[in-house]
Amino acid sequence: MDRLTALRVFVCVVEQGSLSGAGERLEMSRAMVSRYLAELEQWMGARLLHRTTRRLSLTGPGEEALNRARAMLALGEEMEQLAVRSDEAPKGQLRITSSYSISDALLVRAANDYLARYPGTAIDILLLDRTVNLVEERIDLAVRITNDLDPNLVARRLGTCHSVVCASPAYLARHGTPQRLQDLALHNCLTYTYFGKSLWEFEGEDGPASVPVSGNLSANISNLLLQATLEGAGISLQPHYSVQAALASGALVPLLTQWQPKRLGVYGIYGTRKQMSPLLRSFLDFLIDRMAQDPLWQAGS
Structure with a gap:
Protein backbone atom coordinates (compact mmCIF):
# COMPACT_ATOMS: atom_id res chain seq x y z
CA MET A 1 0.00 0.00 0.00
CA ASP A 2 1.20 3.52 -0.85
CA ARG A 3 0.65 4.95 2.62
CA LEU A 4 1.14 8.57 1.58
CA THR A 5 -1.58 8.20 -1.06
CA ALA A 6 -3.81 6.47 1.49
CA LEU A 7 -3.39 9.40 3.86
CA ARG A 8 -4.18 11.81 1.03
CA VAL A 9 -7.33 9.83 0.23
CA PHE A 10 -8.39 9.83 3.90
CA VAL A 11 -7.96 13.61 4.23
CA CYS A 12 -9.80 14.21 0.96
CA VAL A 13 -12.74 12.01 2.04
CA VAL A 14 -13.07 14.04 5.25
CA GLU A 15 -12.85 17.37 3.40
CA GLN A 16 -15.29 16.34 0.65
CA GLY A 17 -17.68 14.59 3.03
CA SER A 18 -18.07 11.47 0.88
CA LEU A 19 -16.13 8.72 -0.87
CA SER A 20 -17.57 9.65 -4.27
CA GLY A 21 -16.67 13.31 -3.76
CA ALA A 22 -13.11 12.36 -2.87
CA GLY A 23 -12.96 10.10 -5.91
CA GLU A 24 -13.97 12.95 -8.22
CA ARG A 25 -11.43 15.27 -6.62
CA LEU A 26 -8.61 12.73 -6.84
CA GLU A 27 -9.72 11.34 -10.24
CA MET A 28 -10.04 7.92 -8.65
CA SER A 29 -12.89 5.40 -8.63
CA ARG A 30 -15.09 5.14 -5.55
CA ALA A 31 -13.99 1.51 -5.18
CA MET A 32 -10.33 2.55 -5.15
CA VAL A 33 -11.05 5.22 -2.54
CA SER A 34 -12.79 2.62 -0.37
CA ARG A 35 -9.87 0.23 -0.80
CA TYR A 36 -7.31 2.82 0.29
CA LEU A 37 -9.42 3.65 3.35
CA ALA A 38 -9.80 -0.02 4.30
CA GLU A 39 -6.06 -0.67 3.93
CA LEU A 40 -5.25 2.44 5.97
CA GLU A 41 -7.59 1.34 8.75
CA GLN A 42 -6.06 -2.14 8.67
CA TRP A 43 -2.55 -0.70 8.89
CA MET A 44 -3.52 1.57 11.80
CA GLY A 45 -5.58 -1.10 13.53
CA ALA A 46 -8.52 1.25 14.10
CA ARG A 47 -11.69 2.42 12.37
CA LEU A 48 -11.25 6.01 11.24
CA LEU A 49 -14.73 6.84 9.94
CA HIS A 50 -18.31 6.09 10.90
CA ARG A 51 -20.12 5.35 7.62
CA THR A 52 -23.87 5.65 7.21
CA THR A 53 -26.02 5.99 4.10
CA ARG A 54 -26.35 9.74 4.72
CA ARG A 55 -23.06 10.95 6.11
CA LEU A 56 -19.53 10.23 7.25
CA SER A 57 -18.12 11.23 10.61
CA LEU A 58 -14.74 10.81 12.27
CA THR A 59 -14.19 8.33 15.06
CA GLY A 60 -11.98 9.29 18.02
CA PRO A 61 -8.89 7.68 16.44
CA GLY A 62 -9.95 9.24 13.14
CA GLU A 63 -9.83 12.77 14.56
CA GLU A 64 -6.33 12.19 15.88
CA ALA A 65 -5.26 10.54 12.64
CA LEU A 66 -6.61 13.46 10.57
CA ASN A 67 -4.34 16.02 12.23
CA ARG A 68 -1.31 13.77 11.86
CA ALA A 69 -2.19 12.90 8.27
CA ARG A 70 -2.34 16.58 7.33
CA ALA A 71 1.02 17.18 9.01
CA MET A 72 2.57 14.21 7.17
CA LEU A 73 1.20 15.38 3.81
CA ALA A 74 2.59 18.86 4.45
CA LEU A 75 5.93 17.29 5.32
CA GLY A 76 5.77 15.26 2.12
CA GLU A 77 5.23 18.44 0.11
CA GLU A 78 8.17 20.03 1.89
CA MET A 79 10.34 17.02 1.00
CA GLU A 80 9.38 17.47 -2.64
CA GLN A 81 10.56 21.08 -2.39
CA LEU A 82 14.01 20.08 -1.13
CA ALA A 83 15.14 19.91 -4.73
CA HIS A 162 -3.46 53.58 6.74
CA SER A 163 -7.05 54.76 6.41
CA VAL A 164 -8.73 58.06 5.63
CA VAL A 165 -12.23 59.44 6.24
CA CYS A 166 -13.46 60.89 2.98
CA ALA A 167 -16.47 62.04 0.97
CA SER A 168 -17.22 63.44 -2.47
CA PRO A 169 -17.51 67.22 -3.04
CA ALA A 170 -21.15 66.63 -4.07
CA TYR A 171 -22.03 65.01 -0.74
CA LEU A 172 -20.32 67.77 1.25
CA ALA A 173 -22.11 70.46 -0.79
CA ARG A 174 -25.47 68.92 0.13
CA HIS A 175 -24.81 67.97 3.76
CA GLY A 176 -21.94 70.14 4.96
CA THR A 177 -18.41 69.23 6.08
CA PRO A 178 -17.93 67.70 9.53
CA GLN A 179 -15.64 69.90 11.65
CA ARG A 180 -15.41 67.75 14.77
CA LEU A 181 -15.05 64.02 15.17
CA GLN A 182 -18.45 63.87 16.89
CA ASP A 183 -20.07 65.39 13.79
CA LEU A 184 -19.65 62.04 12.00
CA ALA A 185 -22.48 60.67 14.14
CA LEU A 186 -24.82 63.12 12.37
CA HIS A 187 -23.82 62.08 8.85
CA ASN A 188 -24.65 59.16 6.58
CA CYS A 189 -21.58 56.96 7.13
CA LEU A 190 -21.12 54.00 4.81
CA THR A 191 -19.78 51.12 6.86
CA TYR A 192 -17.75 47.99 6.24
CA THR A 193 -19.13 44.71 7.58
CA TYR A 194 -15.84 43.33 8.91
CA PHE A 195 -14.27 46.44 10.44
CA GLY A 196 -15.66 49.57 12.09
CA LYS A 197 -19.28 48.75 11.30
CA SER A 198 -20.66 50.86 14.15
CA LEU A 199 -17.60 52.51 15.74
CA TRP A 200 -14.69 54.35 14.10
CA GLU A 201 -11.51 54.67 16.18
CA PHE A 202 -8.89 57.42 15.91
CA GLU A 203 -5.66 58.73 17.37
CA GLY A 204 -5.19 62.46 17.94
CA GLU A 205 -2.91 64.87 19.76
CA ASP A 206 -4.78 64.20 23.01
CA GLY A 207 -4.83 60.43 22.61
CA PRO A 208 -7.36 57.90 21.31
CA ALA A 209 -10.98 58.72 20.54
CA SER A 210 -13.91 56.97 18.93
CA VAL A 211 -17.26 57.92 17.46
CA PRO A 212 -20.39 55.81 16.83
CA VAL A 213 -21.37 55.83 13.15
CA SER A 214 -24.34 54.63 11.14
CA GLY A 215 -25.81 55.00 7.69
CA ASN A 216 -28.12 53.55 5.09
CA LEU A 217 -25.49 51.42 3.33
CA SER A 218 -23.20 48.71 4.62
CA ALA A 219 -21.24 46.16 2.57
CA ASN A 220 -18.85 43.27 3.02
CA ILE A 221 -16.61 44.46 0.16
CA SER A 222 -14.85 47.78 0.68
CA ASN A 223 -14.67 48.49 -3.07
CA LEU A 224 -18.47 48.74 -3.17
CA LEU A 225 -18.38 51.38 -0.42
CA LEU A 226 -15.69 53.28 -2.33
CA GLN A 227 -17.86 53.40 -5.44
CA ALA A 228 -20.85 54.61 -3.40
CA THR A 229 -18.67 57.29 -1.78
CA LEU A 230 -17.48 58.51 -5.19
CA GLU A 231 -21.12 58.77 -6.26
CA GLY A 232 -21.96 60.99 -3.29
CA ALA A 233 -23.89 58.50 -1.17
CA GLY A 234 -22.12 59.33 2.10
CA ILE A 235 -18.90 59.41 4.11
CA SER A 236 -16.69 56.33 4.35
CA LEU A 237 -13.52 55.15 6.06
CA GLN A 238 -11.29 53.86 3.28
CA PRO A 239 -7.82 52.32 3.04
CA HIS A 240 -5.46 55.00 1.77
CA TYR A 241 -4.15 52.65 -0.91
CA SER A 242 -7.67 52.48 -2.42
CA VAL A 243 -8.36 56.22 -2.53
CA GLN A 244 -4.98 57.87 -3.18
CA ALA A 245 -5.82 58.53 -6.85
CA ALA A 246 -9.29 59.89 -6.03
CA LEU A 247 -7.83 62.18 -3.34
CA ALA A 248 -5.16 63.45 -5.72
CA SER A 249 -7.72 64.21 -8.44
CA GLY A 250 -10.21 65.88 -6.07
CA ALA A 251 -12.89 63.24 -6.69
CA LEU A 252 -12.79 62.64 -2.92
CA VAL A 253 -12.01 65.06 -0.09
CA PRO A 254 -10.15 63.92 3.06
CA LEU A 255 -11.97 64.86 6.28
CA LEU A 256 -10.87 65.53 9.86
CA THR A 257 -7.21 65.18 8.91
CA GLN A 258 -6.10 66.17 12.41
CA TRP A 259 -7.25 62.71 13.45
CA GLN A 260 -5.48 59.50 12.39
CA PRO A 261 -7.84 56.54 11.89
CA LYS A 262 -6.72 53.39 13.66
CA ARG A 263 -3.80 51.77 11.85
CA LEU A 264 -4.02 48.12 10.90
Missing part, protein backbone atom coordinates in the same frame (compact mmCIF):
# COMPACT_ATOMS: atom_id res chain seq x y z
CA VAL A 84 14.61 23.66 -4.88
CA ARG A 85 17.91 24.79 -3.38
CA SER A 86 18.76 28.33 -2.38
CA ASP A 87 20.69 28.91 -5.61
CA GLU A 88 17.87 27.61 -7.81
CA ALA A 89 14.70 29.31 -9.04
CA PRO A 90 11.50 28.52 -7.08
CA LYS A 91 9.06 26.06 -8.66
CA GLY A 92 5.49 25.03 -7.97
CA GLN A 93 2.07 26.59 -7.34
CA LEU A 94 0.83 28.85 -4.56
CA ARG A 95 -2.84 29.30 -3.65
CA ILE A 96 -3.31 32.76 -2.14
CA THR A 97 -6.35 34.59 -0.77
CA SER A 98 -6.85 38.30 -0.17
CA SER A 99 -9.54 40.97 -0.14
CA TYR A 100 -10.64 42.57 -3.41
CA SER A 101 -9.13 45.93 -2.51
CA ILE A 102 -5.66 44.69 -1.54
CA SER A 103 -5.61 42.48 -4.62
CA ASP A 104 -6.22 45.53 -6.82
CA ALA A 105 -3.71 47.68 -4.97
CA LEU A 106 -0.92 45.18 -4.42
CA LEU A 107 -1.30 41.46 -4.97
CA VAL A 108 -2.09 41.15 -8.68
CA ARG A 109 0.82 43.31 -9.82
CA ALA A 110 3.18 41.67 -7.32
CA ALA A 111 2.09 38.21 -8.51
CA ASN A 112 2.57 39.17 -12.16
CA ASP A 113 6.09 40.45 -11.48
CA TYR A 114 6.96 37.35 -9.44
CA LEU A 115 5.70 35.00 -12.16
CA ALA A 116 7.70 36.89 -14.77
CA ARG A 117 10.84 36.51 -12.65
CA TYR A 118 10.25 32.81 -11.93
CA PRO A 119 8.63 31.12 -14.97
CA GLY A 120 8.47 27.74 -13.19
CA THR A 121 5.88 29.05 -10.70
CA ALA A 122 2.11 29.48 -10.77
CA ILE A 123 -0.25 31.45 -8.49
CA ASP A 124 -3.95 30.84 -7.89
CA ILE A 125 -5.67 33.84 -6.25
CA LEU A 126 -8.94 33.47 -4.36
CA LEU A 127 -10.60 36.85 -3.72
CA LEU A 128 -12.68 37.01 -0.54
CA ASP A 129 -13.14 39.84 1.94
CA ARG A 130 -14.12 37.33 4.65
CA THR A 131 -11.65 35.25 6.64
CA VAL A 132 -11.29 31.72 5.31
CA ASN A 133 -10.15 28.44 6.85
CA LEU A 134 -6.72 27.92 5.32
CA VAL A 135 -6.80 24.13 5.71
CA GLU A 136 -10.32 23.56 4.37
CA GLU A 137 -9.79 25.91 1.41
CA ARG A 138 -6.26 24.55 0.79
CA ILE A 139 -4.76 28.03 1.02
CA ASP A 140 -0.99 28.42 1.22
CA LEU A 141 -1.04 32.12 2.08
CA ALA A 142 -3.65 34.67 3.17
CA VAL A 143 -2.84 38.37 2.83
CA ARG A 144 -4.99 40.04 5.47
CA ILE A 145 -5.44 43.48 7.01
CA THR A 146 -6.12 43.03 10.71
CA ASN A 147 -5.06 43.70 14.27
CA ASP A 148 -6.77 40.52 15.47
CA LEU A 149 -4.51 37.58 14.62
CA ASP A 150 -5.44 33.93 15.05
CA PRO A 151 -2.97 32.46 17.59
CA ASN A 152 -3.21 29.08 15.83
CA LEU A 153 -1.72 30.48 12.61
CA VAL A 154 1.66 31.97 11.74
CA ALA A 155 1.67 35.63 10.71
CA ARG A 156 4.46 37.62 9.11
CA ARG A 157 4.02 41.38 9.06
CA LEU A 158 4.22 42.82 5.57
CA GLY A 159 3.38 46.46 6.22
CA THR A 160 0.85 48.92 7.63
CA CYS A 161 -2.59 49.89 6.33
CA GLY A 265 -1.30 45.59 10.13
CA VAL A 266 -0.94 43.93 6.74
CA TYR A 267 0.05 40.30 7.31
CA GLY A 268 0.98 37.23 5.36
CA ILE A 269 -0.70 34.38 7.23
CA TYR A 270 -0.03 30.67 6.79
CA GLY A 271 -0.59 27.44 8.65
CA THR A 272 2.77 26.42 10.08
CA ARG A 273 6.36 27.58 10.03
CA LYS A 274 7.74 24.04 10.18
CA GLN A 275 6.23 22.97 6.88
CA MET A 276 6.81 26.28 5.09
CA SER A 277 7.84 25.53 1.52
CA PRO A 278 10.75 27.28 -0.20
CA LEU A 279 8.24 28.64 -2.75
CA LEU A 280 6.09 30.27 -0.05
CA ARG A 281 9.18 31.68 1.68
CA SER A 282 10.41 33.09 -1.63
CA PHE A 283 7.10 34.80 -2.43
CA LEU A 284 6.77 36.25 1.07
CA ASP A 285 10.30 37.68 0.86
CA PHE A 286 9.43 39.14 -2.54
CA LEU A 287 6.25 40.75 -1.19
CA ILE A 288 7.99 42.20 1.89
CA ASP A 289 10.78 43.61 -0.26
CA ARG A 290 8.28 45.23 -2.60
CA MET A 291 6.22 46.81 0.19
CA ALA A 292 9.33 48.05 2.03
CA GLN A 293 10.17 50.16 -1.02
CA ASP A 294 6.74 51.86 -1.07
CA PRO A 295 6.07 54.53 1.61
CA LEU A 296 2.34 53.80 1.28
CA TRP A 297 2.78 50.65 3.37
CA GLN A 298 5.16 52.02 6.01
CA ALA A 299 4.15 52.72 9.60
CA GLY A 300 5.15 56.38 9.54
CA SER A 301 3.35 57.29 6.31
Whole structure:
Protein backbone atom coordinates (compact mmCIF):
# COMPACT_ATOMS: atom_id res chain seq x y z
CA MET A 1 0.00 0.00 0.00
CA ASP A 2 1.20 3.52 -0.85
CA ARG A 3 0.65 4.95 2.62
CA LEU A 4 1.14 8.57 1.58
CA THR A 5 -1.58 8.20 -1.06
CA ALA A 6 -3.81 6.47 1.49
CA LEU A 7 -3.39 9.40 3.86
CA ARG A 8 -4.18 11.81 1.03
CA VAL A 9 -7.33 9.83 0.23
CA PHE A 10 -8.39 9.83 3.90
CA VAL A 11 -7.96 13.61 4.23
CA CYS A 12 -9.80 14.21 0.96
CA VAL A 13 -12.74 12.01 2.04
CA VAL A 14 -13.07 14.04 5.25
CA GLU A 15 -12.85 17.37 3.40
CA GLN A 16 -15.29 16.34 0.65
CA GLY A 17 -17.68 14.59 3.03
CA SER A 18 -18.07 11.47 0.88
CA LEU A 19 -16.13 8.72 -0.87
CA SER A 20 -17.57 9.65 -4.27
CA GLY A 21 -16.67 13.31 -3.76
CA ALA A 22 -13.11 12.36 -2.87
CA GLY A 23 -12.96 10.10 -5.91
CA GLU A 24 -13.97 12.95 -8.22
CA ARG A 25 -11.43 15.27 -6.62
CA LEU A 26 -8.61 12.73 -6.84
CA GLU A 27 -9.72 11.34 -10.24
CA MET A 28 -10.04 7.92 -8.65
CA SER A 29 -12.89 5.40 -8.63
CA ARG A 30 -15.09 5.14 -5.55
CA ALA A 31 -13.99 1.51 -5.18
CA MET A 32 -10.33 2.55 -5.15
CA VAL A 33 -11.05 5.22 -2.54
CA SER A 34 -12.79 2.62 -0.37
CA ARG A 35 -9.87 0.23 -0.80
CA TYR A 36 -7.31 2.82 0.29
CA LEU A 37 -9.42 3.65 3.35
CA ALA A 38 -9.80 -0.02 4.30
CA GLU A 39 -6.06 -0.67 3.93
CA LEU A 40 -5.25 2.44 5.97
CA GLU A 41 -7.59 1.34 8.75
CA GLN A 42 -6.06 -2.14 8.67
CA TRP A 43 -2.55 -0.70 8.89
CA MET A 44 -3.52 1.57 11.80
CA GLY A 45 -5.58 -1.10 13.53
CA ALA A 46 -8.52 1.25 14.10
CA ARG A 47 -11.69 2.42 12.37
CA LEU A 48 -11.25 6.01 11.24
CA LEU A 49 -14.73 6.84 9.94
CA HIS A 50 -18.31 6.09 10.90
CA ARG A 51 -20.12 5.35 7.62
CA THR A 52 -23.87 5.65 7.21
CA THR A 53 -26.02 5.99 4.10
CA ARG A 54 -26.35 9.74 4.72
CA ARG A 55 -23.06 10.95 6.11
CA LEU A 56 -19.53 10.23 7.25
CA SER A 57 -18.12 11.23 10.61
CA LEU A 58 -14.74 10.81 12.27
CA THR A 59 -14.19 8.33 15.06
CA GLY A 60 -11.98 9.29 18.02
CA PRO A 61 -8.89 7.68 16.44
CA GLY A 62 -9.95 9.24 13.14
CA GLU A 63 -9.83 12.77 14.56
CA GLU A 64 -6.33 12.19 15.88
CA ALA A 65 -5.26 10.54 12.64
CA LEU A 66 -6.61 13.46 10.57
CA ASN A 67 -4.34 16.02 12.23
CA ARG A 68 -1.31 13.77 11.86
CA ALA A 69 -2.19 12.90 8.27
CA ARG A 70 -2.34 16.58 7.33
CA ALA A 71 1.02 17.18 9.01
CA MET A 72 2.57 14.21 7.17
CA LEU A 73 1.20 15.38 3.81
CA ALA A 74 2.59 18.86 4.45
CA LEU A 75 5.93 17.29 5.32
CA GLY A 76 5.77 15.26 2.12
CA GLU A 77 5.23 18.44 0.11
CA GLU A 78 8.17 20.03 1.89
CA MET A 79 10.34 17.02 1.00
CA GLU A 80 9.38 17.47 -2.64
CA GLN A 81 10.56 21.08 -2.39
CA LEU A 82 14.01 20.08 -1.13
CA ALA A 83 15.14 19.91 -4.73
CA VAL A 84 14.61 23.66 -4.88
CA ARG A 85 17.91 24.79 -3.38
CA SER A 86 18.76 28.33 -2.38
CA ASP A 87 20.69 28.91 -5.61
CA GLU A 88 17.87 27.61 -7.81
CA ALA A 89 14.70 29.31 -9.04
CA PRO A 90 11.50 28.52 -7.08
CA LYS A 91 9.06 26.06 -8.66
CA GLY A 92 5.49 25.03 -7.97
CA GLN A 93 2.07 26.59 -7.34
CA LEU A 94 0.83 28.85 -4.56
CA ARG A 95 -2.84 29.30 -3.65
CA ILE A 96 -3.31 32.76 -2.14
CA THR A 97 -6.35 34.59 -0.77
CA SER A 98 -6.85 38.30 -0.17
CA SER A 99 -9.54 40.97 -0.14
CA TYR A 100 -10.64 42.57 -3.41
CA SER A 101 -9.13 45.93 -2.51
CA ILE A 102 -5.66 44.69 -1.54
CA SER A 103 -5.61 42.48 -4.62
CA ASP A 104 -6.22 45.53 -6.82
CA ALA A 105 -3.71 47.68 -4.97
CA LEU A 106 -0.92 45.18 -4.42
CA LEU A 107 -1.30 41.46 -4.97
CA VAL A 108 -2.09 41.15 -8.68
CA ARG A 109 0.82 43.31 -9.82
CA ALA A 110 3.18 41.67 -7.32
CA ALA A 111 2.09 38.21 -8.51
CA ASN A 112 2.57 39.17 -12.16
CA ASP A 113 6.09 40.45 -11.48
CA TYR A 114 6.96 37.35 -9.44
CA LEU A 115 5.70 35.00 -12.16
CA ALA A 116 7.70 36.89 -14.77
CA ARG A 117 10.84 36.51 -12.65
CA TYR A 118 10.25 32.81 -11.93
CA PRO A 119 8.63 31.12 -14.97
CA GLY A 120 8.47 27.74 -13.19
CA THR A 121 5.88 29.05 -10.70
CA ALA A 122 2.11 29.48 -10.77
CA ILE A 123 -0.25 31.45 -8.49
CA ASP A 124 -3.95 30.84 -7.89
CA ILE A 125 -5.67 33.84 -6.25
CA LEU A 126 -8.94 33.47 -4.36
CA LEU A 127 -10.60 36.85 -3.72
CA LEU A 128 -12.68 37.01 -0.54
CA ASP A 129 -13.14 39.84 1.94
CA ARG A 130 -14.12 37.33 4.65
CA THR A 131 -11.65 35.25 6.64
CA VAL A 132 -11.29 31.72 5.31
CA ASN A 133 -10.15 28.44 6.85
CA LEU A 134 -6.72 27.92 5.32
CA VAL A 135 -6.80 24.13 5.71
CA GLU A 136 -10.32 23.56 4.37
CA GLU A 137 -9.79 25.91 1.41
CA ARG A 138 -6.26 24.55 0.79
CA ILE A 139 -4.76 28.03 1.02
CA ASP A 140 -0.99 28.42 1.22
CA LEU A 141 -1.04 32.12 2.08
CA ALA A 142 -3.65 34.67 3.17
CA VAL A 143 -2.84 38.37 2.83
CA ARG A 144 -4.99 40.04 5.47
CA ILE A 145 -5.44 43.48 7.01
CA THR A 146 -6.12 43.03 10.71
CA ASN A 147 -5.06 43.70 14.27
CA ASP A 148 -6.77 40.52 15.47
CA LEU A 149 -4.51 37.58 14.62
CA ASP A 150 -5.44 33.93 15.05
CA PRO A 151 -2.97 32.46 17.59
CA ASN A 152 -3.21 29.08 15.83
CA LEU A 153 -1.72 30.48 12.61
CA VAL A 154 1.66 31.97 11.74
CA ALA A 155 1.67 35.63 10.71
CA ARG A 156 4.46 37.62 9.11
CA ARG A 157 4.02 41.38 9.06
CA LEU A 158 4.22 42.82 5.57
CA GLY A 159 3.38 46.46 6.22
CA THR A 160 0.85 48.92 7.63
CA CYS A 161 -2.59 49.89 6.33
CA HIS A 162 -3.46 53.58 6.74
CA SER A 163 -7.05 54.76 6.41
CA VAL A 164 -8.73 58.06 5.63
CA VAL A 165 -12.23 59.44 6.24
CA CYS A 166 -13.46 60.89 2.98
CA ALA A 167 -16.47 62.04 0.97
CA SER A 168 -17.22 63.44 -2.47
CA PRO A 169 -17.51 67.22 -3.04
CA ALA A 170 -21.15 66.63 -4.07
CA TYR A 171 -22.03 65.01 -0.74
CA LEU A 172 -20.32 67.77 1.25
CA ALA A 173 -22.11 70.46 -0.79
CA ARG A 174 -25.47 68.92 0.13
CA HIS A 175 -24.81 67.97 3.76
CA GLY A 176 -21.94 70.14 4.96
CA THR A 177 -18.41 69.23 6.08
CA PRO A 178 -17.93 67.70 9.53
CA GLN A 179 -15.64 69.90 11.65
CA ARG A 180 -15.41 67.75 14.77
CA LEU A 181 -15.05 64.02 15.17
CA GLN A 182 -18.45 63.87 16.89
CA ASP A 183 -20.07 65.39 13.79
CA LEU A 184 -19.65 62.04 12.00
CA ALA A 185 -22.48 60.67 14.14
CA LEU A 186 -24.82 63.12 12.37
CA HIS A 187 -23.82 62.08 8.85
CA ASN A 188 -24.65 59.16 6.58
CA CYS A 189 -21.58 56.96 7.13
CA LEU A 190 -21.12 54.00 4.81
CA THR A 191 -19.78 51.12 6.86
CA TYR A 192 -17.75 47.99 6.24
CA THR A 193 -19.13 44.71 7.58
CA TYR A 194 -15.84 43.33 8.91
CA PHE A 195 -14.27 46.44 10.44
CA GLY A 196 -15.66 49.57 12.09
CA LYS A 197 -19.28 48.75 11.30
CA SER A 198 -20.66 50.86 14.15
CA LEU A 199 -17.60 52.51 15.74
CA TRP A 200 -14.69 54.35 14.10
CA GLU A 201 -11.51 54.67 16.18
CA PHE A 202 -8.89 57.42 15.91
CA GLU A 203 -5.66 58.73 17.37
CA GLY A 204 -5.19 62.46 17.94
CA GLU A 205 -2.91 64.87 19.76
CA ASP A 206 -4.78 64.20 23.01
CA GLY A 207 -4.83 60.43 22.61
CA PRO A 208 -7.36 57.90 21.31
CA ALA A 209 -10.98 58.72 20.54
CA SER A 210 -13.91 56.97 18.93
CA VAL A 211 -17.26 57.92 17.46
CA PRO A 212 -20.39 55.81 16.83
CA VAL A 213 -21.37 55.83 13.15
CA SER A 214 -24.34 54.63 11.14
CA GLY A 215 -25.81 55.00 7.69
CA ASN A 216 -28.12 53.55 5.09
CA LEU A 217 -25.49 51.42 3.33
CA SER A 218 -23.20 48.71 4.62
CA ALA A 219 -21.24 46.16 2.57
CA ASN A 220 -18.85 43.27 3.02
CA ILE A 221 -16.61 44.46 0.16
CA SER A 222 -14.85 47.78 0.68
CA ASN A 223 -14.67 48.49 -3.07
CA LEU A 224 -18.47 48.74 -3.17
CA LEU A 225 -18.38 51.38 -0.42
CA LEU A 226 -15.69 53.28 -2.33
CA GLN A 227 -17.86 53.40 -5.44
CA ALA A 228 -20.85 54.61 -3.40
CA THR A 229 -18.67 57.29 -1.78
CA LEU A 230 -17.48 58.51 -5.19
CA GLU A 231 -21.12 58.77 -6.26
CA GLY A 232 -21.96 60.99 -3.29
CA ALA A 233 -23.89 58.50 -1.17
CA GLY A 234 -22.12 59.33 2.10
CA ILE A 235 -18.90 59.41 4.11
CA SER A 236 -16.69 56.33 4.35
CA LEU A 237 -13.52 55.15 6.06
CA GLN A 238 -11.29 53.86 3.28
CA PRO A 239 -7.82 52.32 3.04
CA HIS A 240 -5.46 55.00 1.77
CA TYR A 241 -4.15 52.65 -0.91
CA SER A 242 -7.67 52.48 -2.42
CA VAL A 243 -8.36 56.22 -2.53
CA GLN A 244 -4.98 57.87 -3.18
CA ALA A 245 -5.82 58.53 -6.85
CA ALA A 246 -9.29 59.89 -6.03
CA LEU A 247 -7.83 62.18 -3.34
CA ALA A 248 -5.16 63.45 -5.72
CA SER A 249 -7.72 64.21 -8.44
CA GLY A 250 -10.21 65.88 -6.07
CA ALA A 251 -12.89 63.24 -6.69
CA LEU A 252 -12.79 62.64 -2.92
CA VAL A 253 -12.01 65.06 -0.09
CA PRO A 254 -10.15 63.92 3.06
CA LEU A 255 -11.97 64.86 6.28
CA LEU A 256 -10.87 65.53 9.86
CA THR A 257 -7.21 65.18 8.91
CA GLN A 258 -6.10 66.17 12.41
CA TRP A 259 -7.25 62.71 13.45
CA GLN A 260 -5.48 59.50 12.39
CA PRO A 261 -7.84 56.54 11.89
CA LYS A 262 -6.72 53.39 13.66
CA ARG A 263 -3.80 51.77 11.85
CA LEU A 264 -4.02 48.12 10.90
CA GLY A 265 -1.30 45.59 10.13
CA VAL A 266 -0.94 43.93 6.74
CA TYR A 267 0.05 40.30 7.31
CA GLY A 268 0.98 37.23 5.36
CA ILE A 269 -0.70 34.38 7.23
CA TYR A 270 -0.03 30.67 6.79
CA GLY A 271 -0.59 27.44 8.65
CA THR A 272 2.77 26.42 10.08
CA ARG A 273 6.36 27.58 10.03
CA LYS A 274 7.74 24.04 10.18
CA GLN A 275 6.23 22.97 6.88
CA MET A 276 6.81 26.28 5.09
CA SER A 277 7.84 25.53 1.52
CA PRO A 278 10.75 27.28 -0.20
CA LEU A 279 8.24 28.64 -2.75
CA LEU A 280 6.09 30.27 -0.05
CA ARG A 281 9.18 31.68 1.68
CA SER A 282 10.41 33.09 -1.63
CA PHE A 283 7.10 34.80 -2.43
CA LEU A 284 6.77 36.25 1.07
CA ASP A 285 10.30 37.68 0.86
CA PHE A 286 9.43 39.14 -2.54
CA LEU A 287 6.25 40.75 -1.19
CA ILE A 288 7.99 42.20 1.89
CA ASP A 289 10.78 43.61 -0.26
CA ARG A 290 8.28 45.23 -2.60
CA MET A 291 6.22 46.81 0.19
CA ALA A 292 9.33 48.05 2.03
CA GLN A 293 10.17 50.16 -1.02
CA ASP A 294 6.74 51.86 -1.07
CA PRO A 295 6.07 54.53 1.61
CA LEU A 296 2.34 53.80 1.28
CA TRP A 297 2.78 50.65 3.37
CA GLN A 298 5.16 52.02 6.01
CA ALA A 299 4.15 52.72 9.60
CA GLY A 300 5.15 56.38 9.54
CA SER A 301 3.35 57.29 6.31
